[in-house]
Amino acid sequence: MNLAANGVHIKAPRPRAVMLSKRANVFYLERARVIQVDDRLVYLTDTGANIEKMFNIPDKNTAFLLLGKGTSITDAAMRKLAESNVMVGFCGSGGSPLFAGMDITFLPPQDEYRPTEYMQAWMQKWLDETQRLALAKAFLHARMEWTLERWDAQGLVIPDSQLQSFESAIHSGSTTNDLLAAEAVWAKRLYAILAKHHGMDFTREEGKRSKSTTEDQANAFLDHGNYIAYGYAATALHGLGIPFALPVLHGKTRRGALVFDVADLIKDGLVMPLAFKHGKKASKDNAFRAELIELAQSLKVLDFLMSFLVESARKSV
DSSP: OEEOTTSOEEOOOOOOOOOGGGOOEEEEESSEEEEEETTEEEEEEOSSOSSOOEEEOOGGGEEEEEEOTTOEEOHHHHHHHHHTTOEEEEEOGGGOSEEOSSSSSOBOOOOSOOOOHHHHHHHHHHTSHHHHHHHHHHHHHHHHHHHHHHHHHTTOOOOHHHHHHHHHHHHHOOSHHHHHHHHHHHHHHHHHHHHHHTTOOOOOOTTOOOOSSHHHHHHHHHHHHHHHHHHHHHHHHHHHTOOTTOOSSSOTTOTTHHHHHHHHHHIIIIIHHHHHHHHHHTOOHHHHHHHHHHHHHHTTHHHHHHHHHHHHHHSOO
16 A cells, blocks of 8 residues: 555555566476465475575566476465466476366466457368368468577578478378378477487487486476477467367367467477487576576567467468
């Protein structure tokens, strides 16, 4: 409360939330308690010490929150996160696997004030097989272009022959299965380039949960980074009011599959190079995570995803 000159108490205005696409913060917490203190959202470390440290969570400028091993949250804190339109996901140690209570990947704020225009436009395309296939091809083209730009910036070379092969496969694909096969070949070749660059004998093994070798480290960071990418994707979709259950490529029977489609736009260019880099160095999880989130913010990942989705929903096929 503020005190005016005439002695009347005036309630201080509540801070306005930062536009979703511009939010700077992503949090991953382990062994912590998330609570509300007065009008602040905070987390307390849970180390067993007599006095635990308390840290603020700037909820109005946070895109999503991952709660890992040994973490708890109060109902008041969840309510405040929902008011600030913050996604929450519960996950295992190191950010994966992601445990879902709702919508497969994240717990979205259950407010009703979401735009409907993008959902309606998306649904019209999704129900038409020809338009849905065209959307899937647009996703793969955008994925390839964004990846190429990010790899060029890091001095990583994707051979022209590989780019041409992927582009040709996208163009000629007549079914979703054709496109999924092309995507699998593309990803496998990218893994091979990065493995050679870092001197690894690499095979992709999701969820292996081992860190005994540099290859295992890279696999673990890929898992961890991918779940952060899912967070950005879920946040973008929720912000635009597009349901997670309308995929164009993956999991026609999985309710959250569109999250995976959208995350794939950024995984190759954002997550993959950093996972190999930190795997080679045997970095700590928090070092990998910090660089990934900082890079995502500098590249304006949420802006890119939301702009792409808006354009895709509106574009005539």
